[in-house]
Amino acid sequence: MRTRRRPPFSLRRRLLLGAVLGLGLLGALATLATIDYGRRTANLAYDRLLASAALQMSGAISVQEREIQVDLPQAAFETLALAREDRVFYRVSGPRDQVLTGYPDLPWEGKEDRLASAILPDWRDASRFFTAEYSGEPVRFIELRRSLVEPELQGTIRVQLGHTFRARDALAWELIQRPLALVGLVALLTLILLGLGVDLALRPLARMERELAGRSEVDLSPLHAPAPQEVARLQSAINLMMARLSDTLERIQRYTEDAAHQIRTPLATLKALAQNLQADGEAALDERRRRHLAQMLRSVDQVNATLAQLLNQAVMAHRLQSEPRVAVNLSKVLRQVCLEYAMPALRRDVELALEGAEGECRVQGNEYALTQLFRNLVENAVRHTRPHTQVEVEVGRRDGQCWVEVRDQGSGIPPEERGKVFERFYRGSGRTGAGSGLGLAIVREVARAHGAGIELNNRETGGLCVRVSFPETGPGEGVS
Amino acid sequence: MRSGTRKSIAWPKRAALLVLLGWFFSPRLWAEVYPPRELPARLAPAITLEIHAATDYDAMAPLLRAFQEIHPEIAIRYQEFETEDLDRFHRAEAGRAAPDILISLASDLQVKLVNDGFARPYSSLQTERLPRWANWRNEAFGFTLESAVMVVNTRLLGVAPPRDRHELLALLRAPGGRLDGRIVSYDIAASGVGYLFAAQDSLQASTYGRLLEAFNSRQAQVACCTSLMLEGLVEGRYLIGYNLLDGYARQMARRHPELKVIAPADYTLATTRVALLPRRSKQPHLGEIFLDFLLSPRGQAVLERESGLSPIAPQAAAGAPLEDWWAEHSGTLRPISLGPQLLVWRDAMKRERLLRDWGVSGD
Numbered sequence: 001m002r003t004r005r006r007p008p009f010s011l012r013r014r015l016l017l018g019a020v021l022g023l024g025l026l027g028a029l030a031t032l033a034t035i036d037y038g039r040r041t042a043n044l045a046y047d048r049l050l051a052s053a054a055l056q057m058s059g060a061i062s063v064q065e066r067e068i069q070v071d072l073p074q075a076a077f078e079t080l081a082l083a084r085e086d087r088v089f090y091r092v093s094g095p096r097d098q099v100l101t102g103y104p105d106l107p108w109e110g111k112e113d114r115l116a117s118a119i120l121p122d123w124r125d126a127s128r129f130f131t132a133e134y135s136g137e138p139v140r141f142i143e144l145r146r147s148l149v150e151p152e153l154q155g156t157i158r159v160q161l162g163h164t165f166r167a168r169d170a171l172a173w174e175l176i177q178r179p180l181a182l183v184g185l186v187a188l189l190t191l192i193l194l195g196l197g198v199d200l201a202l203r204p205l206a207r208m209e210r211e212l213a214g215r216s217e218v219d220l221s222p223l224h225a226p227a228p229q230e231v232a233r234l235q236s237a238i239n240l241m242m243a244r245l246s247d248t249l250e251r252i253q254r255y256t257e258d259a260a261h262q263i264r265t266p267l268a269t270l271k272a273l274a275q276n277l278q279a280d281g282e283a284a285l286d287e288r289r290r291r292h293l294a295q296m297l298r299s300v301d302q303v304n305a306t307l308a309q310l311l312n313q314a315v316m317a318h319r320l321q322s323e324p325r326v327a328v329n330l331s332k333v334l335r336q337v338c339l340e341y342a343m344p345a346l347r348r349d350v351e352l353a354l355e356g357a358e359g360e361c362r363v364q365g366n367e368y369a370l371t372q373l374f375r376n377l378v379e380n381a382v383r384h385t386r387p388h389t390q391v392e393v394e395v396g397r398r399d400g401q402c403w404v405e406v407r408d409q410g411s412g413i414p415p416e417e418r419g420k421v422f423e424r425f426y427r428g429s430g431r432t433g434a435g436s437g438l439g440l441a442i443v444r445e446v447a448r449a450h451g452a453g454i455e456l457n458n459r460e461t462g463g464l465c466v467r468v469s470f471p472e473t474g475p476g477e478g479v480s
Numbered sequence: 481m482r483s484g485t486r487k488s489i490a491w492p493k494r495a496a497l498l499v500l501l502g503w504f505f506s507p508r509l510w511a512e513v514y515p516p517r518e519l520p521a522r523l524a525p526a527i528t529l530e531i532h533a534a535t536d537y538d539a540m541a542p543l544l545r546a547f548q549e550i551h552p553e554i555a556i557r558y559q560e561f562e563t564e565d566l567d568r569f570h571r572a573e574a575g576r577a578a579p580d581i582l583i584s585l586a587s588d589l590q591v592k593l594v595n596d597g598f599a600r601p602y603s604s605l606q607t608e609r610l611p612r613w614a615n616w617r618n619e620a621f622g623f624t625l626e627s628a629v630m631v632v633n634t635r636l637l638g639v640a641p642p643r644d645r646h647e648l649l650a651l652l653r654a655p656g657g658r659l660d661g662r663i664v665s666y667d668i669a670a671s672g673v674g675y676l677f678a679a680q681d682s683l684q685a686s687t688y689g690r691l692l693e694a695f696n697s698r699q700a701q702v703a704c705c706t707s708l709m710l711e712g713l714v715e716g717r718y719l720i721g722y723n724l725l726d727g728y729a730r731q732m733a734r735r736h737p738e739l740k741v742i743a744p745a746d747y748t749l750a751t752t753r754v755a756l757l758p759r760r761s762k763q764p765h766l767g768e769i770f771l772d773f774l775l776s777p778r779g780q781a782v783l784e785r786e787s788g789l790s791p792i793a794p795q796a797a798a799g800a801p802l803e804d805w806w807a808e809h810s811g812t813l814r815p816i817s818l819g820p821q822l823l824v825w826r827d828a829m830k831r832e833r834l835l836r837d838w839g840v841s842g843d
Contacts, residue, residue, distance in 0.1 A: 069829065070827075070829050070830075071829070071830065071833060072824045072827045072829070072830045073824075074683055074821060074824050076824075077820055077821040077823060077824045078821045080820055080821075081817075081819045081820050081821045084612075084616075084819055084820075085616075085617050086820065087594070087595045087597070087617075087820065088595060088820040088823055089595075100829070101827055101828055101829045101830075102827070135596065135597040136597055137597075163820070166617075
């Protein structure tokens with residue numbers, strides 16, 4: 001019936017994939033921003049340190065006897081030693097860029113940081129921060145300029161002080177650890193929430209699927225579950241289609257009904273004429289013609305029976321569709337059916353026994369249809385059992401499930417035919433008589449409409465056992 | 481054209497200078513000045529651990545022997561230098577292969593070498609044990625404790641020996657010329673460790689100036705090294721020695737009970753012998769093995785028992801973590817922390833100024 005083909009795409013996967021991609025992009029951006037923030041903040045902190053040390057150094061420059069003297073203050077280096085693991089480089093150069101003391105080969109230029117240069121407002125024009133490679137490592141430098149205005153010596157002295165990035169990197173890492181963890185956590189939580197959200201959003205669809213899948217094939221009533229806007233349109237489309245289907249089905253049924261009625265009238269006339277003929281000319285007819293007439297009458301009866309079953313089925317289908325389901329007491333139905341067939345059975349010397357009908361066994365369904373189901377089963381059993389035997393009907397309940405068994409003592413059905421007997425107009429090879437071939441088809445239809453299963457088994461003692469098992473009902477609906 | 485002629489004159493001069501410099505710094509020459517000591521390995525084939533050290537061989541020898549007991553396959557070539565020479569030699573050696581380990585008592589010079597990128601980082605269980613002040617960047621490792629003490633010849637001094645710098649000052653300022661020319665301290669121009677102690681003293685505003693003044697007025701003498709000062713003290717030429725290394729002083733005091741070793745009670749400076757692993761070493765793992773040995777409980781025990789040096793912390797030979805001890809016990813002991821602040825004293829102008837203060841000229 002339903003082939004499991006892989007659908008072209010999954011809404012859920014698509015939504016989640018989109019979310020993951022979006023979140024990944026946002027997360028990457030946030031991470032980059034966080035790292036940048038960490039670097040900047042660490043630089044800001046240590047640039048102040050560097051500036052403070054450089055100012056101390058610059059303050060230690062003096063002019064004595066036309067000579068520029070630099071008395072490096074230990075405090076300046078102790079300030080820098082707060083970044084304990086970092087190497088320190090410095091240079092003091094005079095008005096003609098001659099190196100007075102320090103490392104003569106320090107780079108004069110580098111990648112300048114204007115933002116950082118602004119932290120010394122009074123020195124804005126005279127100082128700058130830059131990063132340059134020295135001694136195999138990037139080094140953060142500050143350059144302070146100081147104008148000498150001594151009467152004997154004029155010019156600009158440059159103090160350049162730098163240290164490596166270890167402490168800055170460590171501080172930056174310290175700073176960004178928590179924000180980074182937060183970014184990760186938020187991304188993770190968002191993903192989980194999105195997953196849950198997608199599930200929640202798709203739930204009406206799943207509910208609709210369950211409702212449709214759980215229906216009997218003749219149930220074409222509209223879907224009533226409350227649905228959100230997006231699904232409501234789909235639901236109303238389905239409902240509309242079901243209504244049309246229902247209309248079509250009803251038309252076909254009515255047509256069958258009409259056709260059956262239309263045939264019935266001429267058939268009755270035909271039967272009456274044949275009976276008249278039989279009554280009038282009993283003597284006038286020879287043996288051969290009398291036999292033909294009797295055959296004709298039997299055929300008419302059979303057509304009548306078939307018509308009756310067709311009508312029955314049409315009515316039943318109609319009622320199954322249109323009537324709401326109610327609780328039906330199987331015991332009561334079976335009692336009625338057995339009463340109905342007790343006399344016809346006795347006429348064939350068959351005894352009809354009902355067991356287990358003392359209690360109540362309730363199922364949700366249509367009483368008329370269920371009556372038809374059991375009538376057919378009992379009628380079949382009575383017809384096929386050998387004379388002077390017993391047909392047993394038993395109702396029971398096990399694990400909340402109601403079941404009914406109808407057992408005869410006929411010839412049974414060979415296993416290879418068991419699948420076919422439920423088809424319309426199929427007549428078993430070993431079975432003859434006035435059966436319409438529709439009885440078991442009706443049984444199957446009703447059982448399906450009630451979600452019940454049918455098992456056919458040949459009994460060890462000979463004969464057929466038909467077992468109908470109804471699905472579980474809620475508490476209080478079973479035998480009480 | 482003019483500049484061309486100038487060049488043609490300048491070049492031969494420069495070349496001559498370069499040749500002179502090259503000759504001066506050539507390893508052959510240095511080897512003649514400081515003959516290397518060879519300690520052959522007991523097992524063959526041997527690999528040779530090359531040590532350049534500015535620390536006397538007698539103090540190091542027990543350590544080297546103990547090391548070879550554990551590693552009989554390692555031969556040792558031990559080359560001794562003066563502190564400043566070791567630094568100059570190593571800087572001049574740029575481009576050539578370096579020894580496997582460099583040891584010097586002048587921690588400021590070693591720190592400068594690290595700062596200038598000559599050392600290679602290394603960390604192990606042993607280096608992790610070091611107190612913070614004795615490890616810089618995992619590149620400079622201190623492995624002894626060398627405090628600066630006063631040594632007094634009690635028999636000749638006659639009065640109660642000074643317990644701290646204030647009492648020393650009082651003694652120096654007391655009237656009478658008995659101490660004139662009989663105080664001795666390091667020649668800070670010649671001795672790296674003397675310079676280091678003087679530099680740290682100069683940070684003590686309260687006593688430094690007065691001490692300098694008193695030393696000057698009493699015509700304090702200077703000597704290149706602790707051993708000479710101790711000799712003079714034993715002979716009675718000097719009555720008081722200032723800023724001597726306590727390791728040698730205590731050894732001498734054991735043999736000469738008239739010498740009294742005093743750790744100044746106001747503050748006692750302490751430095752450390754610093755080992756570093758040169759970046760250009762040919763066999764880096766050899767240096768690492770030796771460094772780990774120096775810092776190990778066993779190495780520290782040998783250092784204390786046989787070399788007469790002080791381990792980096794008193795319980796270092798027991799293998800306990802060292803930082804805890806320093807946190808609780810340092811008291812008046814002021815270890816000179818390895819770190820960038822030591823660079824100040826390697827600044828040429830700064831050095832010149834300090835030497836001038838002490839009345840000695842640079843070169």
